[in-house]
Amino acid sequence: MDVTLIQVPYDSGHREVRMGRGPGHLVSLGAAQAVEAATGGNVAMERVEADTAFTTEIGTAFELAHKLTGEIARARRNGTFPLVLAGNCMSSVGTITGLTDVPRLGIVWLDAHGDLNTPETSPTGFLDGMALAVCTGRCWGTLAGSLPGFEAVPDERILHVGARALDPAEDTLFREGDFLSVSGDALRNGGAGVLEDPLEALAARADAVYLHLDMDVHDARTVRANPFAEPGGPSPQQVRRLIDAIAQRIPVAGAAVTAYAPDYDRDGAAGQAALELLQTVASAVAVRH
Numbered sequence: 001m002d003v004t005l006i007q008v009p010y011d012s013g014h015r016e017v018r019m020g021r022g023p024g025h026l027v028s029l030g031a032a033q034a035v036e037a038a039t040g041g042n043v044a045m046e047r048v049e050a051d052t053a054f055t056t057e058i059g060t061a062f063e064l065a066h067k068l069t070g071e072i073a074r075a076r077r078n079g080t081f082p083l084v085l086a087g088n089c090m091s092s093v094g095t096i097t098g099l100t101d102v103p104r105l106g107i108v109w110l111d112a113h114g115d116l117n118t119p120e121t122s123p124t125g126f127l128d129g130m131a132l133a134v135c136t137g138r139c140w141g142t143l144a145g146s147l148p149g150f151e152a153v154p155d156e157r158i159l160h161v162g163a164r165a166l167d168p169a170e171d172t173l174f175r176e177g178d179f180l181s182v183s184g185d186a187l188r189n190g191g192a193g194v195l196e197d198p199l200e201a202l203a204a205r206a207d208a209v210y211l212h213l214d215m216d217v218h219d220a221r222t223v224r225a226n227p228f229a230e231p232g233g234p235s236p237q238q239v240r241r242l243i244d245a246i247a248q249r250i251p252v253a254g255a256a257v258t259a260y261a262p263d264y265d266r267d268g269a270a271g272q273a274a275l276e277l278l279q280t281v282a283s284a285v286a287v288r289h
């Protein structure tokens with residue numbers, strides 16, 4: 001299986017700072033070689049950059065998403081697997097838009113946070129905390145709608161995995177919403193088996209999924225991926241088992257590893273976990289290919 005590895009080295013519109021340094025750092029650690037070794041195929045490298053000289057958090061995020069849409073669609077047309085390394089979770093909006101050749105696209109979202117805030121509910125104003133809300137059509141509809149082919153993914157085709165740091169409005173959504181979810185606590189205590197039922201439900205509703213891996217899904221006590229990392233989640237080994245379980249159950253049309261800030265990774269454990277994660281995703285998808 002050939003892979004297109006696409007870097008989006010931005011955080012909040014800023015290039016190569018904080019989580020925006022993650023993609024380049026992972027490439028310097030050998031991300032492409034790791035993926036190549038896992039698949040036995042070729043790895044093409046692409047990179048998305050903003051043209052706009054003056055950065056705005058929202059405008060630049062959607063400009064990057066727009067460009068990423070084109071890269072994802074091109075990777076699919078070339079018969080390669082699109083694997084995104086992005087600073088921000090907002091890259092997901094561009095990725096799902098580029099995957100619109102999948103009839104019923106679903107999303108599996110691994111993250112300590114909900115990423116389901118809207119401008120009305122966000123307590124911080126951090127756009128990245130709205131990424132899954134944009135993907136599900138909850139906010140920024142005009143900008144998302146300007147991406148060629150954007151279609152919101154319905155809640156019943158969403159599986160959220162690893163949440164343990166929800167804001168008040170998100171907490172209500174997780175209790176009352178239509179999407180599937182497995183919390184960080186459930187993961188720690190139940191292992192990969194806790195995904196069985198939700199994955200079966202999702203497999204009946206979706207033809208393939210976009211696999212979103214926010215590095216802060218990991219327990220912050222072993223892997224400190226970024227400033228928002230939280231204790232209480234799965235270990236790297238548990239995350240890798242989850243990915244195998246997901247890929248065995250549902251075709252994965254594209255994937256991303258996001259939100260890795262090398263400056264916060266003092267012992268290198270998060271970088272190592274990210275590399276092994278890329279390898280796990282690549283080999284799990286290649287086996288099914």
Ligand SMILES: [Mn+2]
Pocket residue numbers: 089111113115128214259
């Ligand atoms: Mn996130």
